[in-house]
Amino acid sequence: MFDLDNWQEIFNTIRKHKLRTGLTALGVFWGIFMLVFLMGAGKGLENGVTGLFGDRAKNSLYMGGRFTSKPYKGLAPGRSIRLTNEDVAAIRNRFEDEIAYVAPRMWMPSGEVTRNGMSAAFDVRGDGPDLIHIDPIKIIQGRFINQMDLREKRKVAVIGRGVRNVLFEKDEKPIGGYIQFKGVKYLVIGIAKSSRRGNNGMEDEKTIYIPLTTAQQVRNRPNSVGWFACAMHPNVKVSTVEHKIKDLLKERHSVAPNDLQAFWSENIEEEFAEVQGLFFGIRFLVWFVGIGSLLAGVIGVGNIMLIVVKERTKEIGIRKALGATPNSIVSMILLESVFLTTIAGYMGLAAGTVIVSLLNMAVGEGTEFYGNPEVDMGVAVTALIILIICGAITGLIPAMQASRVNPVVALKDE
Amino acid sequence: MISLQNIRKSYHTDYNSLEVLKGIDLTINQGEFVSIMGSSGSGKSTLLNILGLLDEFDSGEYLLNDAAMDNLSQKQAAMYRNQLLGFVFQSFNLLNFKTAMENVALPLYYQKVDRKKRQALALDYLDRVGLKEWAHHLPTQLSGGQQQRVAIARSLITSPKVILADEPTGALDSKTSHDVMEIFKEVNREGITMIIVTHEEDIAKMTNRIIYLKDGLIEKEETGTISQT
Numbered sequence: 001m002f003d004l005d006n007w008q009e010i011f012n013t014i015r016k017h018k019l020r021t022g023l024t025a026l027g028v029f030w031g032i033f034m035l036v037f038l039m040g041a042g043k044g045l046e047n048g049v050t051g052l053f054g055d056r057a058k059n060s061l062y063m064g065g066r067f068t069s070k071p072y073k074g075l076a077p078g079r080s081i082r083l084t085n086e087d088v089a090a091i092r093n094r095f096e097d098e099i100a101y102v103a104p105r106m107w108m109p110s111g112e113v114t115r116n117g118m119s120a121a122f123d124v125r126g127d128g129p130d131l132i133h134i135d136p137i138k139i140i141q142g143r144f145i146n147q148m149d150l151r152e153k154r155k156v157a158v159i160g161r162g163v164r165n166v167l168f169e170k171d172e173k174p175i176g177g178y179i180q181f182k183g184v185k186y187l188v189i190g191i192a193k194s195s196r197r198g199n200n201g202m203e204d205e206k207t208i209y210i211p212l213t214t215a216q217q218v219r220n221r222p223n224s225v226g227w228f229a230c231a232m233h234p235n236v237k238v239s240t241v242e243h244k245i246k247d248l249l250k251e252r253h254s255v256a257p258n259d260l261q262a263f264w265s266e267n268i269e270e271e272f273a274e275v276q277g278l279f280f281g282i283r284f285l286v287w288f289v290g291i292g293s294l295l296a297g298v299i300g301v302g303n304i305m306l307i308v309v310k311e312r313t314k315e316i317g318i319r320k321a322l323g324a325t326p327n328s329i330v331s332m333i334l335l336e337s338v339f340l341t342t343i344a345g346y347m348g349l350a351a352g353t354v355i356v357s358l359l360n361m362a363v364g365e366g367t368e369f370y371g372n373p374e375v376d377m378g379v380a381v382t383a384l385i386i387l388i389i390c391g392a393i394t395g396l397i398p399a400m401q402a403s404r405v406n407p408v409v410a411l412k413d414e
Numbered sequence: 415m416i417s418l419q420n421i422r423k424s425y426h427t428d429y430n431s432l433e434v435l436k437g438i439d440l441t442i443n444q445g446e447f448v449s450i451m452g453s454s455g456s457g458k459s460t461l462l463n464i465l466g467l468l469d470e471f472d473s474g475e476y477l478l479n480d481a482a483m484d485n486l487s488q489k490q491a492a493m494y495r496n497q498l499l500g501f502v503f504q505s506f507n508l509l510n511f512k513t514a515m516e517n518v519a520l521p522l523y524y525q526k527v528d529r530k531k532r533q534a535l536a537l538d539y540l541d542r543v544g545l546k547e548w549a550h551h552l553p554t555q556l557s558g559g560q561q562q563r564v565a566i567a568r569s570l571i572t573s574p575k576v577i578l579a580d581e582p583t584g585a586l587d588s589k590t591s592h593d594v595m596e597i598f599k600e601v602n603r604e605g606i607t608m609i610i611v612t613h614e615e616d617i618a619k620m621t622n623r624i625i626y627l628k629d630g631l632i633e634k635e636e637t638g639t640i641s642q643t
Contacts, residue, residue, distance in 0.1 A: 008529065016511035318507045321468060322568070323496020323524040325489045403488075407468045411507060 010336050024304040025344035028387065031297030032345045035290030035383050036352025039376060042286045044356075044363065046279045053272060054136025054196030054204075057101075057231040061238050062266040063245065064227025065253070069261035073254050081253050081262050083225040090252065091230070091245055098236045098244075101130040106215045106226040108181070113208065115167045115179045122163055124181055124208045126215020126226075134231045137204060142175045142190030149189075149211040156214075157186035160205035161193045179208070184218055186210060238269040294387060298341070302394025305337050309398040309405075316402050317410020326403035333402050337395025338388055345387045349380055415575060415607050416442040416465065421474035423460055434460045436630035437474070442609065444575065447602045449618040449638070450611045452627035459580060461627065462611045466499055466578045467491045479575055496524050500569030502610075504581035506561040508553040508568075514540060515549040518568045525572065532571075539567040543597060559590035566597055570606075577601065579610040583617055595620050 014021045065081030088104045108124040131137075132144045139158070149156050157179060159167075168174045178185045186208075194204030216222045230245075232238055246263050249255070255262040309316070316329055418440040424433040434457040442448055452458040463469035464476065467483060476483040479498055486494070500521075501507075508517045515536045522532035540546050543563040545556075553561050562582060569577050579598070583591035595617060602608045610621065618624045619638050626633040 009523070012516075013511070314507070315509055318509060319520070319524075320492065321466070321495060321501050321507070322521045323492050323572075325492040325524070327489070328524065408463050411468075411503060 006331070006335060009332065010339055013336065014340070020304065020308065021340065024301055024340055025347075027297040027300030028341050028344035028391070029297075029348040029351070031290075031294040032348030032380075032383060032387060033352045033355075034293040035286075036349055036380050037355055038286040038290050039379060040352065040356030040359065042279075042282050043376065044359070045282065048197065049275055049279070051197035052200055053268075053275075054194060054201065056136040056196070056268060057134045058269060058272045059234070059236065059238050060134050060229060060231040060268045061242055061245075062227065062229050062268070063242075063249075064264055065249075066261060066264055068255055068259055070256040070259045072256035072259070075254060081249075081255065083228065083249070084223045085225060086223070087249060087252060088225055088228060090248065091228075094248055095241060095245065098232055098241045099230050100233045101133045102228055102230045103128050103131040103134055104212055104225040104228040105131065106212060106219070106221075106224065108210075108215055108219065111182050113163070113167070113179055113181045115177070118167055120166050122160075122206050122208050124210060124215075126212040127209045128212050131209070131229065134229045135204075136195040137192045138195055139190050140193050142188070144190055144192070145209060145211050150213050153213040153217050154211060155184060155186045156189045156211065158190040158192050158209040159188055160207045161191060162202060162205035163208055164191055181208070182218070232269075238267050242267055290383070294383065294390075297344075298387060298390040298394055301337060301341055301391055302397065305333060305395050305398040306401070308336075309333060309402045312402070313405055313410045316405045317407040320405065320407040321411065329403045329405075330396075330399040333399035334392060334395045337399070338391050341391030341395075342384075342388050345384045345391075349384055353380070415444040415446075415479060416440070416609075417475075417477040418465075419475040421461075421464065421471050421476060423457075423464060423469070423471045434630055435464070435471070438630075438632060440625070440632065442607060444607055445602070445605050446623055447599070447608045447621045447638075448610070448623045448625060449621040450609065450625045450627060451613060451615070451618050452633075453613070455629075456627040457630045458611045458627045462578055462580050462609070465576075465609065466501060467495050492524075496521060496572060498575045500572065500574040500577040500606075502562070502565050502569050502577065502579035502582045504584040506553070506558075506565045506585075508561055508564055510553050513550050513552055514545060514556065514564045517553065517564055518571055521568060521572045535571060536567070539571050540564070542570070543567045557590075558586050559593060562586060562590070562594055563597065566594070566601075570601060574606065576607040576609065579608070581612055582610055583612065583614065588616075591617060 065083050068075070068077050068079045068081065071077050083104070085104070088102055091099070092102050105128070106126040108126065110121060110123070112119045113122050113124070127145060128150060129144060129146050132139070140161070142158070144158055145156070148154070159174065159179070164174050167179060168177065174188045174191060177188050179188060180186070192205070192207075192209070194201040196204055212225075216224060232241060242265055246265070247257070249263055250257055250259065253262070316324075319329065418438050421435055421438040422433070423435040424431050438461060450458045450461060460469065464471045467486065471484075478494065483494070509520070512520070515533060518536035518539055519532040522535065527535075537546060537549055540549050543566055545560060545563055545567070548556060548560060553564065556564065562585075577598075582598075583594055586594065591614075598608055598610070599620070608621070610617070612618055621638040624636040624638055626635070
């Protein structure tokens with residue numbers, strides 16, 4: 001098979017039959033090209049949408065209090081539920097085995113943040129150190145809030161990239177600088193960026209994080225928690241813990257067990273699973289269409305090889321008369337078929353990759369729902385290998401037929 | 415060289431079977447120049463195909479170079495064809511997409527002879543038939559006589575023991591036919607056994623033994639004009 005002469009025979013034959021070769025190659029080329037292109041485009045869509053989640057802990061849960069909707073233990077409905085530090089501590093204790101991180105938080109009322117005469121409105125939130133394990137934020141300079149900040153109720157702040165860009169000049173070092181919010185000055189200790197794409201990411205980066213205890217003190221509500229985020233240990237299903245936490249909180253706040261209104265929650269795991277399901281569907285479609293066109297390409301090769309054998313009956317007869325063994329005829333047709341499929345498939349792979357990366361460049365940073373289309377090389381190479389094997393199998397039928405050619409009949413074939 | 419004993423061959427179709435060879439006994443010694451004559455349907459082409467291992471016979475015994483040629487696998491037949499036999503056909507049967515030189519070199523490809531070596535050899539043999547300058551032409555660019563000479567060079571390149579020619583002059587004018595026969599004679603003088611099938615009396619006369627076939631049997635034999643050397 002790796003005999004140079006064999007290849008020279010094949011190259012010669014292919015060179016002498018350019019049109020036929022070209023047409024055969026086109027089908028395979030198109031099949032692989034479509035597969036690669038579709039996979040790339042699908043991947044782009046997937047990257048775009050999963051990018052909306054950023055690297056937020058996928059097994060996380062957000063929960064907070066609302067108003068009761070049912071009377072219970074002599075309490076009238078419509079009562080506002082306010083979570084407390086004790087609630088958070090109780091959750092931590094009770095669900096130690098399930099929950100890895102709990103991050104209580106509190107929003108500050110909106111207001112202007114000022115520095116050096118510049119001012120703008122930003123979200124200011126009181127948070128704890130665990131948030132960094134849950135929310136899709138990354139510290140790019142300095143540090144995040146730590147336990148010491150919480151304990152000492154320090155007036156420190158981690159600012160989003162967007163905040164820095166507004167309040168600080170490009171050549172200024174924000175860390176060590178001060179920003180002022182509602183009459184209180186905060187020392188900037190870190191800069192955060194969001195790993196989420198698009199608008200969500202921009203919003204994330206327009207946020208200022210201060211220690212929760214500081215926020216509680218400034219708002220003069222030392223035991224109040226607005227809401228909390230928590231992330232589970234690996235292999236813990238969020239939805240089961242979600243109910244247990246709600247039950248615990250209902251008990252602690254004397255809420256009717258069947259009151260569905262008193263607490264809100266957002267289960268990221270479920271949302272993410274929905275999106276994953278969507279992409280499973282898209283991937284299935286891509287493979288369905290891709291494999292379909294691949295198959296068409298392969299059948300095309302088989303078909304053309306059958307015609308080729310028919311057309312070359314006389315040639316095969318001559319070769320046999322001159323001493324070609326059946327095996328050498330089989331390997332000639334087979335090698336030609338596999339060679340054609342491989343080359344055409346490889347070109348399709350290359351062209352698809354180029355188109356997808358051009359698309360990638362055009363999309364650039366990406367729009368909200370579309371980002372970084374890419375070709376999964378492993379899958380593409382798998383497709384190519386499948387194609388080659390199919391090329392061999394489809395080539396085999398005509399090849400066997402060729403090897404059975406009776407030289408007498410073939411030579412008579414005028 | 416060749417020994418046939420009671421060779422029979424029939425072709426079967428859905429409705430009838432036709433016995434083409436009805437028991438051929440024939441011995442051809444090495445270095446003979448034999449022609450087989452007969453009207454169409456006499457079985458002369460079938461006989462040649464059997465001699466050339468291109469077709470199988472039903473019964474009888476065929477010894478080629480002292481080896482029995484019955485129940486050969488396709489592979490064995492291919493090997494014998496490649497090493498002992500050379501073929502020349504009426505319609506030349508050159509591969510149109512290969513140059514004259516490549517056509518001549520093809521049998522050596524199946525002997526796994528090195529490419530350079532077989533091309534050099536092909537040039538030698540083309541030179542012998544006077545076509546060295548045409549080595550890089552395609553068959554379609556050559557005249558019929560030239561094509562047949564390329565085919566002869568191809569049949570000679572493996573140094574076969576026997577050359578089988580099926581109506582080698584059938585597609586040529588009389589002048590070219592004689593040129594081709596001259597080449598055959600020359601080849602024969604080197605000791606290679608020549609067997610040609612023809613229906614042209616004057617061509618047959620140029621061989622030293624003429625076998626007449628009629629209805630699947632050898633009718634008679636004659637001695638041709640050239641004497642055995």
